[in-house]
Amino acid sequence: MSRVFHSDSILLNQAFEDKISxxxxxxxILIDLGCIQSEYIDSMIERDEKISVYIGNGVAIPHGMAGSEKYIKASGVSFIQVPKGVSFGPDKIAYLIIGIAGVDEEHLEILAKLAITCSDMGKIEKLRTAKTKEEVLEILSDL
Incomplete structure (x- = not known):
């Protein structure tokens, strides 16, 4: 699925004041890649309000609510490394923000692959400390 994730999808060494930002x-990033319409971002925020998009191990995976599929033009993944972390709630600090938009069944396929990678603390640590986009692409090559 290299078409859904590439170097233009990646931001390293970022900082945010809050999880909404x-x-x-x-x-x-997904808009810039031509994957979504702006309304999808509202759905990503709504999803986090209803059920936290923080999945543990220092990772948050924002994605839209059911019904937001109409705002997805193409499947895509965005990756943001946040070295100092951003709070997603008490004891929920995300150092990696991985946004996803998936057309049809690709949504579940992307989530499943990310879940496997994000359960490996060795890979998480490498993603947290990656200095180049190439390092990130290598670790997430199965996307």
Whole structure:
């Protein structure tokens, strides 16, 4: 699925004042890639309000609510490294923000692949400390 994730999808060494800013930036990358309409970002924020998009291990995976599919033009993944972290709630600090938009069943396929990668603390640490986009692409090559 290299078409959904490439170097233009990646931002390293970022900082955010709050989780809303982080989610918006993840969505803005997807807009810039031509994957979503701006309304999808609102759905990503709403999803976090209803059920936290923080999945543990220092990772948040913002994505839209059911029904937001109409705002997705193409499948895509955005990746933001936040070395100092951003709070997604008490004891929920995200150092990696991975925004996703998936057309049809690709949404679940992307989530499943990310879940496997994000359960490996060795890979998470490498993503947190990556200095180049190439390092990130290598670790997330299965996307």
């Amino acid at each position: 982080a989610i918006k930036k993840a969505g803005e």
